[in-house]
Amino acid sequence: MEPPIVYYHRSEYIETDTGNKVSRKSVICGSQNIILGGKTIIQTDCVIRGDLRRTGGGHAVVVAIGRYCLLARGSIIRPPYKTYKGIFSYYPMKIGDHVTIGEGSIVEAATIGSFVHIGKNCVIGRFAIIKDCCRIEDNTVIPPNTVVPSFSIYEGSPGAFVDELPECVQDLYESKTKDYYAKFQPKDS
Template sequence: MEPPIIYYPRIEYIETDTGNKVSRKSVICGSQNIILGGKTIIQTDCVIRGDLRRTGGGHAVVVAIGRYCLLSKGSIIRPPYKTYKGIFSYYPMKIGDHVSIGEGSIVEAATIGSFVHIGKNCVIGRFAIIKDCCRIEDNTVIPPNTVVPSFSIYDGSPGVFVDELPECVQELYEARTKEYYTKFQPKD
């Protein structure tokens, strides 16, 4: 089944040189600390907290997002925090390529691999690590510090392993995110 072409009003999105499409109605705090890999879509009402950076001097990357990612409406990306050796700090978050995050999901993970699908209204706890090629179903709560292994499907609250994914998901998710990007088009 082919997904339909999604049109958006041209004035709502800013398109960068590398093909990122960022909604003007999203909230990006501390944009100098955020890296977008290219061809990533950030939709309306997303919040990305690049201002919560690691304590200590120097230039810090807080949120790094790969290529062909999709942050759907109302999703929130914020780096995780903890105290380490008595010092409180937020720590950087990395998101791989071809990752789609569903509407209204909150992500406080440490790392999200490539080819990951996160459903709607999920909560990904602090310092969770999601490996490559995973699927998190809608309304799942991944508790803090969880490691989600490759090729697994997680569901429920707290999120538990429910099924395995076949080896072809890498190609599937790659094709799907690329198709979404090409079909996400401006209309006047």
């Protein structure tokens, strides 16, 4: 099934040199600490917290997002945090290529691999690791520190393994994200 063409008003989005399309109605804090890989779409009402970082020296990149990613309306991306030996710290988050994060989802993972689909209204707990080629179904809660293995489908609250994905999923997700990007077009008006 072909995805429909999605039109947006050119004035509502900022397009970067690398083809990222970022809604002016999204909230991006600490943009100097956020890296977008290129051809990523950040829709209306998304929140990315790049300002939540360790104090002092060290990591300047707080959130790294790969190529051809989609952050749907109302999704929230914030780095994981913990108190270690009495010191409260934030830790960096890395999101791979060809990742879709559904509407209203909250992500505090340490790592999300490439070719991952996260459904609507999901909660990805602190320091969760989602390996490459996974699908998290709508309304799923992945508990903190969970490792989701490659080629798996997780569902429920708390999220649990329900099925396996075929090995061709990488190609499917890649073509899906590239098609979505190609069909996310400005409305000429």
